[in-house]
Amino acid sequence: MNVEFKNINKHFGPVHANVDINLNIQSGSIQGILGENGAGKSTLMKILSGFIQPDSGGIYLDGKAVLIDSPADAIKYGIGMLHQDPLDFPPMRLIENFIVGQRGGLVPSYKETIKEFKELQSRFGFSLNPEAYVDTLTVGERQQLEILRLLWMGASALILDEPTTGISAQQKEKLFAALKILAEQGKTIIFVSHKLEDVEILCSKVAILRKGYLVGEVPSPYDTDQLVEMMFGKVISLGDRNTVAQNDVVFELRDLFVEHYPLKIENVNFQLRSGEVIGLAGMEGSGQDVLLRACVGLLRPVSGKVIVKGKDLTNKNYLEFMQNEVSFLPASRLEEGLVPGLSLAEHFTIAGEEKKGLFIDKEYFREKAENMIDEYHIIGRSDSTVESLSGGNQQRAALALLKKSLSIILLEHPTRGLDIESAIYMWGKLKERCLQGCSIFFISGDLEEILQYSDRILVFFSGHVSPPLDAATTSLEQLGQLIGGKGWDQVFEIKENYESNANT
Amino acid sequence: MSGDIILFGLAGVIASGAPIVIAVIGETLTERAGVINLSLNGVILLSAMIGFWVAVETDSLFFGFLAGMVVGALVSTIVAFSSITLKQSQVAVGFILAITCRDLAYFLGNPIMGSQGPIMLSTSIPLLKDIPILGRLLFQQSLMTYLSIIMIGIAWFWIFKTRPGLMLQGIGEKPAAAYVRGANVQKMRYFYTIVGGALVGLAGPLYTLSVKPGWKGTITGLDGIGWIVLAITIFGGWNPIRAAFGAYLFAFLQWLGLVLQPYMTSIPSQVLQVAPFPLMILALLFVNMGNTEWMERLIASLPDTVRLGASKILRSMQSRQPGSLGTPFERQ
Numbered sequence: 159m160n161v162e163f164k165n166i167n168k169h170f171g172p173v174h175a176n177v178d179i180n181l182n183i184q185s186g187s188i189q190g191i192l193g194e195n196g197a198g199k200s201t202l203m204k205i206l207s208g209f210i211q212p213d214s215g216g217i218y219l220d221g222k223a224v225l226i227d228s229p230a231d232a233i234k235y236g237i238g239m240l241h242q243d244p245l246d247f248p249p250m251r252l253i254e255n256f257i258v259g260q261r262g263g264l265v266p267s268y269k270e271t272i273k274e275f276k277e278l279q280s281r282f283g284f285s286l287n288p289e290a291y292v293d294t295l296t297v298g299e300r301q302q303l304e305i306l307r308l309l310w311m312g313a314s315a316l317i318l319d320e321p322t323t324g325i326s327a328q329q330k331e332k333l334f335a336a337l338k339i340l341a342e343q344g345k346t347i348i349f350v351s352h353k354l355e356d357v358e359i360l361c362s363k364v365a366i367l368r369k370g371y372l373v374g375e376v377p378s379p380y381d382t383d384q385l386v387e388m389m390f391g392k393v394i395s396l397g398d399r400n401t402v403a404q405n406d407v408v409f410e411l412r413d414l415f416v417e418h419y420p421l422k423i424e425n426v427n428f429q430l431r432s433g434e435v436i437g438l439a440g441m442e443g444s445g446q447d448v449l450l451r452a453c454v455g456l457l458r459p460v461s462g463k464v465i466v467k468g469k470d471l472t473n474k475n476y477l478e479f480m481q482n483e484v485s486f487l488p489a490s491r492l493e494e495g496l497v498p499g500l501s502l503a504e505h506f507t508i509a510g511e512e513k514k515g516l517f518i519d520k521e522y523f524r525e526k527a528e529n530m531i532d533e534y535h536i537i538g539r540s541d542s543t544v545e546s547l548s549g550g551n552q553q554r555a556a557l558a559l560l561k562k563s564l565s566i567i568l569l570e571h572p573t574r575g576l577d578i579e580s581a582i583y584m585w586g587k588l589k590e591r592c593l594q595g596c597s598i599f600f601i602s603g604d605l606e607e608i609l610q611y612s613d614r615i616l617v618f619f620s621g622h623v624s625p626p627l628d629a630a631t632t633s634l635e636q637l638g639q640l641i642g643g644k645g646w647d648q649v650f651e652i653k654e655n656y657e658s659n660a661n662t
Numbered sequence: 663m664s665g666d667i668i669l670f671g672l673a674g675v676i677a678s679g680a681p682i683v684i685a686v687i688g689e690t691l692t693e694r695a696g697v698i699n700l701s702l703n704g705v706i707l708l709s710a711m712i713g714f715w716v717a718v719e720t721d722s723l724f725f726g727f728l729a730g731m732v733v734g735a736l737v738s739t740i741v742a743f744s745s746i747t748l749k750q751s752q753v754a755v756g757f758i759l760a761i762t763c764r765d766l767a768y769f770l771g772n773p774i775m776g777s778q779g780p781i782m783l784s785t786s787i788p789l790l791k792d793i794p795i796l797g798r799l800l801f802q803q804s805l806m807t808y809l810s811i812i813m814i815g816i817a818w819f820w821i822f823k824t825r826p827g828l829m830l831q832g833i834g835e836k837p838a839a840a841y842v843r844g845a846n847v848q849k850m851r852y853f854y855t856i857v858g859g860a861l862v863g864l865a866g867p868l869y870t871l872s873v874k875p876g877w878k879g880t881i882t883g884l885d886g887i888g889w890i891v892l893a894i895t896i897f898g899g900w901n902p903i904r905a906a907f908g909a910y911l912f913a914f915l916q917w918l919g920l921v922l923q924p925y926m927t928s929i930p931s932q933v934l935q936v937a938p939f940p941l942m943i944l945a946l947l948f949v950n951m952g953n954t955e956w957m958e959r960l961i962a963s964l965p966d967t968v969r970l971g972a973s974k975i976l977r978s979m980q981s982r983q984p985g986s987l988g989t990p991f992e993r994q
């Protein structure tokens with residue numbers, strides 16, 4: 159299906175999120191959409207899928223003007239969208255999620271649907287269990303489910319809004335293979351991302367948005383520097399690796415044993431020094447998140463000790479960790495990190511360390527929020543509710559909310575959803591804290607990020623934890639193999655040495 | 663007490679549980695769509711009075727029940743309009759309506775206080791009524807009691823087995839996700855709020871025309887039933903079958919209170935009257951045991967085959983509130 163946007167405009171209050179956008183997408187092609195955080199990518203895609211309505215402008219499918227007033231209309235025209243924040247039903251079973259919204263008789267036959275589902279997924283090499291509850295699936299698996307569901311609904315144009323931010327390298331490979339198959343079948347694929355390398359290997363053409371404007375279209379092959387310049391209006395380079403770790407130990411795990419079905423993580427020993435950054439690498443669900451939660455009292459270890467600045471905090475709850483200047487920023491920002499419905503100023507009021515009196519000094523916190531908005535380059539205003547921010551800006555807000563006086567910060571995917579410039583900026587902010595002696599412990603699915611910013615790395619593979627590897631001497635290939643379970647013999651050797659050293 | 667009397671009493675429990683069952687099913691449907699209709703205590707009273715009045719005037723049970731449903735549907739339309747369209751607080755609107763409708767019932771019902779009205783008699787079902795025990799228990803009841811039993815099955819089937827029912831679950835869970843799947847969230851919420859309200863409105867005349875015949879103003883003894891229905895909806899985990907068990911358990915405990923009173927003179931009668939509530943809470947705790955950490959540990963330590971089964975059972979027992987209950991949905 160040929161998809162064409164003509165003169166699309168969309169305002170959100172004072173924000174002009176899409177300005178006169180004209181874009182033509184050929185059927186059977188994979189079109190990339192690039193742009194920094196808040197550029198208006200999701201807005202444009204939500205307009206095509208009927209989730210929001212444009213102020214002016216029109217959509218043409220195969221040359222015919224169509225009115226897409228709701229998602230129901232979009233479905234009718236064969237447009238399906240995978241949203242940036244998953245829109246599925248976590249407490250329901252996978253197969254129920256698959257059936258909801260599909261046309262058919264009053265009583266759907268689960269048996270038959272499961273059979274058809276299995277057939278469909280085998281064509282793409284997915285292996286989901288139709289009986290599983292969706293809240294037990296990884297983000298990547300939930301995406302696979304959504305894609306299958308959309309296809310089964312008869313989508314001939316498929317929009318994917320940042321599908322590669324939360325998934326493992328393997329899942330990404332599968333996803334890309336599936337998308338290529340679909341494009342060959344003549345389906346139109348729109349792929350939104352700010353990961354240049356993904357767009358470069360997948361898309362035959364990219365459109366670049368900046369501050370609501372379509373600034374240009376580029377066909378493959380691409381010149382990365384040119385793309386970056388178009389996205390940000392300037393050239394951007396990664397800073398040098400630098401390390402500011404000191405020698406005093408601020409955090410220690412001793413013989414830690416955590417269990418979280420089906421994972422068992424045994425015998426974790428290591429020390430975090432002040433100013434040090436430790437990256438946790440591994441495929442999603444290999445135990446990084448479990449260990450991180452055990453480090454801040456959100457999961458009770460079976461045995462072993464968690465020691466913060468010389469104090470034994472084993473079996474204490476998160477509150478007590480917080481009182482000891484430890485803070486944790488989880489991955490699901492809207493579910494665990496931010497409070498939907500509250501404005502930025504209100505968030506700073508709740509999270510503030512100052513002015514704890516009974517009455518709120520509104521003016522003070524409005525100013526504070528505005529300062530933070532400037533400092534962290536958040537696109538939004540002090541009275542914007544957090545859910546009205548673009549995905550990347552929510553992440554910036556979450557980071558801006560971290561208290562000033564912290565000695566240990568634990569982060570889950572700190573730059574997920576951020577564009578390159580913001581990611582670099584954010585790490586600059588974090589490293590500033592390191593200079594003041596703060597230590598960081600973070601999970602990331604992006605191995606380059608881990609290599610670039612950590613001093614040492616812990617690698618996870620199905621509950622096994624490597625001893626800390628020196629990031630300066632580890633290569634990307636090596637890390638890639640380790641998280642896939644290869645090359646561990648060598649690691650165990652290091653581990654034995656490390657442990658015998660630690661004992662003597 | 664002879665066996666016969668017990669059987670007679672239990673059959674009475676099923677009959678007196680019928681209006682609670684119907685109202686609980688109505689509220690369950692409404693809340694499944696994400697709307698809390700708090701007005702039901704007043705609605706039951708108002709529809710009880712008006713339904714009785716209409717039945718007296720027309721000398722027709724059918725019109726009496728119909729009038730009750732219309733009252734329920736109208737009041738719930740107000741709830742729907744103010745909470746879904748005007749996006750006002752569902753709790754505040756429902757609460758005010760609960761009080762207003764109750765007072766209206768007492769005030770407007772004065773003229774027919776103590777009037778004689780038609781009473782729904784039981785209709786035995788041939789053959790089935792002769793089955794030992796069960797026949798007496800289930801098949802010598804009134805038509806409305808049969809209807810209440812059938813409705814449990816229909817509502818359960820609708821919510822959990824049909825396509826629209828699945829969408830209903832989705833709308834209550836995460837309206838935005840239902841919306842992108844093509845649902846008209848606002849329209850569906852209206853629909854289920856009004857249908858649910860009509861069922862609640864059916865419970866009223868079921869009291870005044872059958873279970874507790876006649877309208878006697880404040881001493882009719884229906885004040886409070888609506889709050890109980892609300893509690894049972896929650897304890898029933900938004901599942902019609904479990905909710906029906908709750909309704910019958912409640913009717914049974916009430917009956918037990920009445921029966922035991924003469925034997926237990928040392929216990930104040932109030933204790934027996936309120937006992938059903940703490941007992942229901944205990945039942946809820948028991949049912950939600952699967953959420954606790956020690957239970958999860960215990961299950962994780964079981965061998966694989968047992969574990970899967972056990973966690974499935976526990977999961978099916980847990981009651982989870984529909985994720986979006988009480989929150990309006992705004993398309994952007």
Ligand SMILES: Nc1ncnc2c1ncn2[C@@H]1O[C@H](COP(=O)(O)OP(=O)(O)OP(=O)(O)O)[C@@H](O)[C@H]1O
Nearest residue numbers: 170175195196197198199200201546547548549550
């Ligand atoms: N519902 C809304 N209400 C108010 N403002 C909104 C709303 N949705 C988006 N915006 C604003 O519109 C602009 C574009 O947002 P959009 O979500 O399209 O960005 P994006 O390109 O997808 O960014 P990201 O990469 O961070 O996801 C942002 O400034 C955002 O704050």
Ligand SMILES: [Mg+2]
Nearest residue numbers: 200242548549
């Ligand atoms: Mg976006």
